[in-house]
Amino acid sequence: MSENPGLIPADVDVAEAQRDMAQFDALRPHIARLTKLLGRAEDSEMALGSAAMVTALEGYALLKVLGKGSGLDALRRDMSVRSNRKARATESPAQAA
Template sequence: MSQNLILAAIDEALNQLELHLKGLVALTPDQRRQLTKMGDKSEAFCRQAVHVLSENPGIMPRNFEVANLHRDLTALDALRPRAQRLMRLSERMQDSEMALGSDLMTNALEGYAFLKIAGKGEGLDGPRQMLSARFNRSPSKAASPVDIPL
């Protein structure tokens, strides 16, 4: 029961996130490829450019909005810690999924091993054979005899 409550709380939190984060950008793979990327060194350059351009507004054409640079930099600085929190949560979700899968697989293997031993003569041959399909390897192609010229 508590597991269902946890999942319901996660679903509600995700619904709220989706509702409040509608304004986030969704790029296509092609758009991602075409964008100019900003790495660590480029970020330092951009921050310095914002500073220099803000200190010298007279050198820019009138239609160049230095305020837009400030807005984007402020938004980036506000978004990053939240993105990092979401990435940490996502990693914990993936780790939880992996741990649950591992528990399931370990217990299923243990149960299957017990079924193979204790299930004989109990009318469980059909289910055991069905489970054994997981471990059946496809037969490798028989090597054709090499024709040796005489």
């Protein structure tokens, strides 16, 4: 644009566009670093959530086996409602009947 100023309308501020482009170029490396950091944070979130879920499922399995008759039936029932919710939602009407 600056090489052919006669082709550019008078209301286009070429200097401002060049400043914007310079700032945009300066921002790119920061965005790349932040994107990489966000990816790592999301990976950590997924790994920690998975570990927490595995521990919860192991605890629930132990509670089902060891909790019978030890006054933990109400807790086991509450946990079973939470863990079986997905299975109930995927049943077809024929399976439910």
